[in-house]
Amino acid sequence: MINSNEKIICKEYKGIEYIQFKKLLDMGIKHAYTLKGENINFRSGSKEEEECYSKIYEAIGIDVNTLVKPLQNHTSNIKCIDKILKKEELVATDGLITNKKGIALTTTNADCILLLFYDPIKQVIANVHSGWKGTFQKIGEKAVIKLITNYNCNPEDIYCFISPSIRKCHFEVDEDVKDLCENIFSFTGQTSKFIEKGRIIDNKQKYFIDTVFINRLLLREIGLNDENIIDCDICSVCNSDKINSYRVEGKDFRLATSIISL
Numbered sequence: 001m002i003n004s005n006e007k008i009i010c011k012e013y014k015g016i017e018y019i020q021f022k023k024l025l026d027m028g029i030k031h032a033y034t035l036k037g038e039n040i041n042f043r044s045g046s047k048e049e050e051e052c053y054s055k056i057y058e059a060i061g062i063d064v065n066t067l068v069k070p071l072q073n074h075t076s077n078i079k080c081i082d083k084i085l086k087k088e089e090l091v092a093t094d095g096l097i098t099n100k101k102g103i104a105l106t107t108t109n110a111d112c113i114l115l116l117f118y119d120p121i122k123q124v125i126a127n128v129h130s131g132w133k134g135t136f137q138k139i140g141e142k143a144v145i146k147l148i149t150n151y152n153c154n155p156e157d158i159y160c161f162i163s164p165s166i167r168k169c170h171f172e173v174d175e176d177v178k179d180l181c182e183n184i185f186s187f188t189g190q191t192s193k194f195i196e197k198g199r200i201i202d203n204k205q206k207y208f209i210d211t212v213f214i215n216r217l218l219l220r221e222i223g224l225n226d227e228n229i230i231d232c233d234i235c236s237v238c239n240s241d242k243i244n245s246y247r248v249e250g251k252d253f254r255l256a257t258s259i260i261s262l
Contacts, residue, residue: 002035002164002242008232013059016040016052017242020060021161023230024260027120030060030104031260033163033232036244042108042257044071044087053106053257062104062261069106070096072129076137078146081105095128095143099151104261110244111236113211114163114258115140119147121157125260132171135211136184141218155223162231163258166247168210170237172198178207181214188217 001017004010008019017035024031034040034056041048057064068081070093078095081103090096096105097117105127107114112131118124128134128143140160147153173181182191194213198206216229240248244256 002234002239007230010035011059014055016055016059018056018059019164019232021116021230021232023159024116024118024161027118027159029118029125029260029262030062031116031258032056032060033114033258034256035242036240036254036256041254043253043255044069046254056257056259057104060259062259063102066102066104066261067106068096068098068103069108070094070129072107074129074131074133076134076139076142078126078128078139078143080146080150094130094134095126095139097124097126097143097146097150098262099124101262104259106257106259108255108257109163109165110246110249110253110255111166113165113215115143115215116161116163116258116260117143117147117158118161118260119151119153119158122147122151122153123262124151124153125262127258127260130211130215132173132177132209132211135214136180138218140215141222144219144222144224156225156228158224159228159230160219160224162212162215162229164232164234164236164239164243164256165212166237166245167212167235168194168196168208169235170247171209171211172206173209175205175207178209181209185214188221190217
């Protein structure tokens with residue numbers, strides 16, 4: 001199990017291990033991020049999916065019938081949710097927002113970043129899937145814009161919690177992805193802080209990209225206080241014995257889930 005620390009607490013229930021953010025618990029928000037385990041898989045259509053959701057929802061005290069889970073596709077599409085919807089109604093959707101109680105927003109990952117948002121003043125939550133493609137499309141920033149425009153949130157009141165994900169130490173890409181990243185984020189003037197030259201493999205230069213840093217930078221620029229952006233600091237690849245990782249597991253990868261509910 002991942003060790004608890006000043007930011008997170010680790011728990012276990014009926015064979016499912018999961019982490020929670022202490023600050024989010026202190027604010028009374030039910031949530032969880034699941035860890036790797038035998039017969040634990042939240043991948044849509046897997047034989048384990050239904051039972052795993054029943055267990056984790058029971059663990060954190062949420063009715064599994066309140067589950068709202070999109071069909072993610074590395075987009076920047078974000079939907080505001082005011083009733084229970086089936087995943088077939090949320091095709092190509094990678095972010096969910098609600099201010100309604102009795103709705104549990106759910107996303108999945110295996111290396112990608114999952115961002116949980118909470119505004120304790122306006123009582124609004126969001127759950128956002130931000131892989132490198134979503135990060136390059138600025139989906140986290142777009143979620144905050146929706147919180148501001150649709151729910152009248154003040155960005156200084158918004159908290160963001162960053163899940164376990166692949167980190168700069170292992171997110172190694174080819175020059176085309178590096179160039180795309182530089183082109184998109186050149187306006188920051190800080191690309192040297194999140195792009196680093198890596199190894200040469202088969203005569204090709206590789207590069208490391210820090211997508212967590214990019215998300216934090218975008219969130220700060222849109223108005224979130226840095227102290228309200230709380231990262232678990234866990235790399236899914238470094239901890240692939242405890243965290244699901246597509247890069248490590250390959251085509252048979254399993255998915256973790258992140259859940260948040262008012």
